[in-house]
Amino acid sequence: MKVHNVQQGTPEWHALRSSYFTASEAPAMMGASKFQTRNDLLTMKKTGIVPEVTPAQQAVFDRGHATEELARPLVEEMIGEELYPIVGTAGNLLASMDGATMLGDTLFEHKLWNQRLVAQIRAGALDPHYYWQLEQQLLVAGAERVIFACSDGTRENFVHLEYRPVPGRREQLVQGWAQFEQDLGEFAPQAATVELLGSAPDQLPALRIEVTGMVTASNLDAFKAHAMTVFGKINTELSTDQDFADAETTVKWCSDVEDKLKAAKEHALSQTESIDLLFKAIDDITAEARRKRLELEKLVKARKDTIRNDIVIDAAKALQDHIDQINGTLNSRIRMPKVMADFAGVIKGKRTISSLKEAADSELARAKIEASRIGDLIRTNLKSLNELASKHGFLFADAQELVLKVNDDLVALIKVRINEHEQQQAELARQADASQAAQQQPTKEPVQPVAEQAKPLAATPITSAAPAAQQVADDGQRIKLGEICRCLGFTLTADFLRSLGFEAVERDRSAMLYRAADFPRICSALVVHVQRIQNSQAAA
Template identity: 40%
Template sequence: MITVELIQGSPEWHAHRAQHLNASDAPAMLGVSTNFSRADLMRELAAGVPREFSDFVQERVIDPGHEFEALARGIAEGYVGEDLYPVTGAKGKYSASYDGLTLLEDTAWEHKRLNQALRDAMFDGCTGTDLPLMYQVQMEHQAMVSECERVFFMASEWKRVGNDWQLVEERHCWYTPNPELRARVLTGWAQFEADVSAYEPAPAAAPLPTGRAPETLPALSIQVTGMVTNSNLAEFKDNAMAVLGSINRELETDEDFANAEKTVVWCKGVEERLEATKQQVLGQTADIDAVFRTMDDVSAETRKIRLELDKLVTKRKEERRTEIGNNARRAVQDHIRAINDTLGEHGLPMPATLISELQAAIKGKRSFSSMQDAVDTVANNAKISASQTADRVRANVAILAEHPEHSSLFADRVSLCANKAPEDLRNLVKARISEHDRAEQERLDKQREQMRVEEAEKARKALEEQQAAAAAAAAPAVAPIASTVETPPAAVAEPVAEAVVQRGPVGVVTQAAPVATAPTAPRPVVKIKLGDINAIIAPLTISADGLAKLGFDPLPEKGAAKLYDQARVIDICNALSAAILRAANAWVQRAA
C-alpha cells in the first residue's frame, strides 16, 4: 500500500477519491448500502458531480460521527494494544481511508456511530460476519488495500454533559478478511466500471407525479320556461367530446399513471355533475328531449372513459412491473451468454433464483423508479456472481490444461470445473494423477514379473534339456572301468599303464574305451592323492569331507595324507557334475 499524505475531507483528499475506487463506495457499488444506491453512485462517478448533503445531515449525522470517532480512538487503542493512526492509502486503482491503522499496518480500525441495526447485530461474542453486509464490504475493501490481517470494528454513542462528552454505549468486534467476499468486491468493481463506461445520463428526474385531470368542461347553461329558451348545448357537447378524446391512454411513466388515476376521479365527478344538472332541468320542465340527449351522450362518454381508464391503470401497472422485471432478466441472460461464448463446454447456467429475487425486489415498491433501482441492483449482483463463477471456471480449466497427458482421468471435467474451488481441484488433480501413476507402476511391475517368470521358465526348460542330454552322454561311463590289461606272467609285476582321462563339456565325462581282457587275478590298486584329484578337476576344488559326502572314502592307509583309488577318478567327476546340476535345478525352481 502507498500512503497518501492527505487530510481527510480536504479538497486534495476529494480529488484523490475522484481518481480511485474507494472503500466507502464499495457497499453502494454492490447495492448493499442503505445510505446510497448503486444508481446514484453511478451517476456521481459518470458525471463527476460531487455528493452533497443537507445541512441537517451534515450537522446531525456526519459531524457528530467524526467527533465520536475522535473520542473513541483512545478506547480502541486500549483494546488493540497499539497506537492507531488515521491514514489514506492506495493500491493501484483502489483506495481506502482508515479511521486508524497500526504502525506495521497489520491491524485496522473502523468506527461507526451506533444505531439500532448495529445494536441488533453486535451481541456478546459476535464476529465481523454477524455485521450487516454493507460494513463487511467496506472493511474487506480496506483489508485488500492495506493487506492487514484483521479489522477492529467499533460503534459508539456519546452525549454532551456540560462541556464534556460522556460515553453512552460502545460495542465492538473483530473482522477477519474473507477471500470469497474480496473476490466479489473485485468482480463487482470490474462490472461497475463497465457500467459507468456505458452510462448514458437519463433526463433530470421530475418531481414526484401527483396526477392531473383534464381541463374543466365549460359551464352548461340551460334556461327553461316550459321549453328551452336559451342554452349552449352544442358548444358544450363539442368541447366536452374534445376534452374526453384528448385523454392519454398510453401509460408508461409514473406521471402517466398518476394522471390516469386523477382522470378516473375527474370523470366520476363529471358524471355526477351532469346528473345533477339533468335533475335540475327536470325540475323546470317535463319534456326537453334535446337537453337530455346531449347530457346523456356526454355522461355516457365520460363513464366509458372512466371505466376504460380504471381498467387500463390496473392492467398497465402490472404490465410495467413485468416489463421492468423482464428487462432485468434479459440483461442478466445477455451477460451470461457473452460469458458462455468464451467458455465452450463449460458454459454457465442461468441463475435458478433470479426470477424469485426480481419478484422480491419489486414487491412493495410504490413507484416504477424505485422498482427499477431495486431490480437493477439484483441484476448487477447476478452479473457479478456470474463473472466470479466464470473466473473460477477459467482458473479450473487452466489447471486441467496443465496435464494434457492425463486428460483421460478427467472425464467429469465439466462438473469439476463448475463446482470445485481452484485449490480443491488442484489437490484432486494431484491425487488422481498419483493414484493413476501408482496403478500404472503396479501394472508395469506385474508385466515385468510375468516376463521374468516366463524367461525363468524358458531357462529351466533349457537347463532340463541340457541336463537330460548330459545324462544321456554320460551313461556309458557308469560301467566299471578296466584299468588293467592281461599280460604274460613275466610282465605281471609291471604296473598297467594309467588310463587316459579326458574332460569334455560340463556334465559329460569321457574315458578311453576299455581294453578287452581275459580273467586274471585282482588288479593292483593305483593310489592318487587328494591334491592330484583337485588338480584334475581344477578350477574346482573339493575336500576329503566333500568326497565322503559324495560316497568316496579314502584308502585305509597310515599317515595324514588322504589317498584314493585312481580308478575311481571318473566316478568322482560324474558325481561332482550331477551335484552341480541338482543345485542349478533347485535355484531355477526357487526363482520361479
C-alpha cells in the same frame, strides 16, 4: 498500499476521492447502500457532480467525527496500540481509515450510535451496507482485521466487533468494481427523478339546469360539445412517468364528472318526471366519462405490465449476453453454469419506471459480478487441469463439474486421481509379470497373485490372473472396450483384441462389451504380444 498525506474532510481529500473508487462507495456499487442507489453512484462518477451536503447532514457528520475522536482512545486501550487516521490507495481503490496501527495489521472504523447497528454488532452479523466498506478497507490496507465500533463517545454506549475478511467477499468486491467500471463507460445519466403530479383536462363549465315541467334554462348543448372535445383530447399513449401520472389523475377526474352528472340528473328529476332530451344528453356525457375512465384504467394496467415485462426481458438478455462473452473465453468443452437472477422479484412493489429500471439494473449488476467470479474460477481451474493433468485427460471426463470447485480442492483431487491411476497401472503390470512367469514355468504351480484388481476397472474385483489360453468362469460382469482402454492408458480396437483371442460377448448400443473376468488375461496377452515383438526385433 500507497499512503496519501491528506486529512479527511479537506478539499484535497475530496479531490483525491474523485479519482478513485472509495470504500464508502462500495456498498452503493454492490447495490447494498441505504443512502445511495447504484445508478446514483454511476451518475455522480460520470458527471463529477456531488450532491451538496445539507446543514442537517453536516450536523450529523460533525457529531460522528466528534464521537470518533472520543472512541479512539477506548479502542487503543483495548488493543494496546496507538491508532492513526490514514488514507491509502491500491490500484483504483481508495480507503479512508478512522485509525490504523503502526504496522497496519489492525484498522479502526467508527459509526455514530444507533440502535439498529448496535443490534447487528451484538449479534455479530453486519448488513452488506457496512461490511462492503470494511472489506475494501482490509483489501486496500492489507490488514488482518478491523475493530468496528459504534458509540456516542462514552464507555456506557460503546459496542464493537472484530471483522476479518470473509472468504469470497473480496473476490466479489473486485469483480463488482470491474463491472462498475465497465458500466460507467457505457452509462448515460438520466434526468433527475422528481415526484410527478398528474394533470387532468381543464375543468368543465358548471352545468346549469332549471325545469318547471319543461326545461326553462339550460346550457346543455354547449356543455356537451365542450365535454366531448375535452374527452377526445385525453392522452391514451402512455410511455413516460408523466403520462402515467396524468392518466391516473384523469381517471379520478372522470369519476368526479360521473358523480356530478349523476347529481345534476337527480336534481333535474326532482323537478320533473320526464324530460327525455335532457336525460339523454346527461346519459351520453356520463357514459363517455365512464368509457374513458375504464379505457384509461385498462391502458394504465396493460402498459405498466408491458413495461415491467420489457424491463425483465431486457435485463435477462443483458445477463445472458454477459455469460455468452465469458463462455467465449473458455474451451469448447466447458460452459458456464446457470447464474440465478430474480428480475421479476426485485421489481415487485416498484411504482415508477425509474424505480423499476433501478431495481432491475442493480440485480443485473449483482448477477454479472457473480457470473464474472464464476468465470474467473473456471479459468483458474482449467489452467490447473492443463498444467497438472494434461497427460491424464481420460481421468477427468467430469471436468464440467470439477471446474466449479475451489481451486485448492481441485488441485488436491487431481493429484489423488493421478496417484490412484498410477498405483492401478503398477498393480496391473505386476499381475501381468506374474502371468508371464506362470506361462514360462509350466511344470510349477501357477502363480496366484494375491492383490485384487483395482475396483474402478470392473464391476467385480478380479482375484486371479491366468494365461491367455486358460479360460476363466464367466461371472456375468461386463466391461466396455472404452473402459479397458482408459484403464490401460492407450487405445485398443476390437479387431486387435480378437487377434489375441478375445471376442466381445455383448453390445450396448455402439459399445463392445467383454467379460470383466478376462481383464487380467487381456493384460497378460498384451505383455506376451509386446515381448514377442521385442524378441523378433532382437533376433533380426
